[in-house]
Amino acid sequence: MNVSAVIVAAGKGIRMGHTVNKVYLTIAGKPVLYYSLKAFDEIDWIKEIVVVVSKEEMEYCQENVVKKYIFKKPIKLVEGGSERQYSVYNGITNTKEDCEIIAIHDGARPLVEKETVIKALKEAYLHKAVALGVPVKDTIKVVDGKNFILNTPDRKYLWAIQTPQVFERNLIIKAHQKALEDGFLGTDDTVLVERLGYKVKVVEGDYRNIKITTPEDLIVAEAFLKK
Ligand SMILES: Nc1ccn([C@@H]2O[C@H](COP(=O)(O)OP(=O)(O)OP(=O)(O)O)[C@@H](O)[C@H]2O)c(=O)n1
């Protein structure tokens, strides 16, 4: 398999409420982004890692992540956009043209395991489009604008979707281009492929693969890492 990994790290981390982008905050002494890259760096099928960073943080990322730690794969930094979707588009269109599969991952998900990524890659080879996910543990309600419950979807069909999300290169580029043309903005990449009428497979991931979003997530992540 010839795979490129695209790690998006060009967000602002507003919900973290910190002056520094959350992907550069440290867990057990190393930046969140280091851990998010590590699982991908260890997989033989992955030939390159494209990291999407904001223009202002390009040099910081180069010095404090790429050069500071030892990675086996070539790491290419490309500029992000104002929304996650635009950052992903810049990442995927900067992958090598001969790669068959692209794995897209949030730089803010440092706890992803190598074995879980491999499982997603194998499934993507079979199904063209996959996302990691876990069955939701809570009861989920749909509410109206005033927080009154409209309905209660059956939990057995509800999964919380994570990254990596893995796709055939041509398919994910086509899906992003169509979304751009239509002015559609999604909160993940699978929704763009769903819009094209393709079936996307959800592959069971790991509850520990949390996205660092608010301050308590750093405490949880550190506790998991220490284990
Ligand atoms: N314009 C953007 C927005 C987000 N991301 C990346 O997408 C991932 C998931 O996004 P999220 O958790 O929403 O990160 P932020 O946008 O940084 O957080 P917030 O919404 O709180 O500002 C993160 O790794 C983030 O760096 C990105 O590359 N480009």
Ligand SMILES: C[C@](O)(CO)[C@H](O)COP(=O)(O)O
């Ligand atoms: C892609 C994602 O991580 C899947 O759970 C998530 O949708 C990113 O969302 P955010 O709005 O950027 O936090």
